[in-house]
Amino acid sequence: MLLAADVGNTNVVFALFDLDSGSREIRARWRIATDPRRTGDEYAVWLLQLLEIEGVPREQITQVIFASVVPRANHNLTVLCEKYFNLTPIVAGQGKAAWPFSIDVDQPSSLGADRALNILAAHEKYGGDLIVVDFGTATKLEAIDFNGTYKGGVIAPGINLSLDALVGKTAKLPRIAIRAPDSSSVIGRNTEDQMLIGIFWAHVAMMEGLIERMRAEIGRPAKVVATGGLAILFDEKTEIFDHVDADLTIDGLAILAEHASK
Numbered sequence: 001m002l003l004a005a006d007v008g009n010t011n012v013v014f015a016l017f018d019l020d021s022g023s024r025e026i027r028a029r030w031r032i033a034t035d036p037r038r039t040g041d042e043y044a045v046w047l048l049q050l051l052e053i054e055g056v057p058r059e060q061i062t063q064v065i066f067a068s069v070v071p072r073a074n075h076n077l078t079v080l081c082e083k084y085f086n087l088t089p090i091v092a093g094q095g096k097a098a099w100p101f102s103i104d105v106d107q108p109s110s111l112g113a114d115r116a117l118n119i120l121a122a123h124e125k126y127g128g129d130l131i132v133v134d135f136g137t138a139t140k141l142e143a144i145d146f147n148g149t150y151k152g153g154v155i156a157p158g159i160n161l162s163l164d165a166l167v168g169k170t171a172k173l174p175r176i177a178i179r180a181p182d183s184s185s186v187i188g189r190n191t192e193d194q195m196l197i198g199i200f201w202a203h204v205a206m207m208e209g210l211i212e213r214m215r216a217e218i219g220r221p222a223k224v225v226a227t228g229g230l231a232i233l234f235d236e237k238t239e240i241f242d243h244v245d246a247d248l249t250i251d252g253l254a255i256l257a258e259h260a261s262k
Contacts, residue, residue: 138158
């Protein structure tokens with residue numbers, strides 16, 4: 001079995017793939033808050049119990065791959081793999097797991113691992129010219145041509161980050177929950193509704209506007225693939241997505257592991 005871990009700024013997502021099935025179907029997935037101070041032993045206490053609940057002995061894990069945008073977490077994940085699974089992990093973007101696509105930007109080395117995995121998975125799963133929108137800590141949009149080449153993208157504050165800034169820098173505005181507004185109206189009748197409109201619909205408008213501008217710049221029809229925890233929420237209120245794929249990043253890890261094994 002393949003154990004894959006995607007280390008983001010907010011959460012670490014672990015996923016278990018059954019390699020013997022001949023598919024990339026995810027057998028189980030688990031999420032834990034990102035903390036660079038969490039040791040390999042602490043990861044093991046948590047993860048080995050979850051594997052036991054799933055009925056998977058640790059000896060059945062034959063390959064581990066992880067991608068990280070938090071460099072301080074890498075050592076502890078490596079300790080987890082070597083000490084508790086007796087495996088040397090594949091690190092996305094390094095060595096035999098170097099990115100198997102062209103990166104046509106000014107600073108190729110600056111491309112984050114999460115973004116690269118989305119690019120890899122989107123091209124393999126959907127093909128053609130693509131725009132990938134990832135709703136994470138930051139909202140990221142990627143332009144990928146029909147050859148799978150990364151042409152560039154956009155990084156904007158994520159919706160929760162925007163809300164944190166709004167509440168944190170004002171004295172009287174309350175903390176509100178991020179949700180889809182009940183109405184399509186953009187004229188709020190009270191403070192909470194006005195904040196939700198300003199956070200939610202402004203994010204939708206930004207995303208739709210950027211996608212249309214990117215499509216015009218690409219000059220060819222481009223499919224839009226949305227991923228990230230809030231993709232389904234936004235999909236309820238816009239028609240701009242062609243596909244919503246919550247597993248895009250973690251599928252990218254499984255695809256990259258296949259490339260690395262060849």
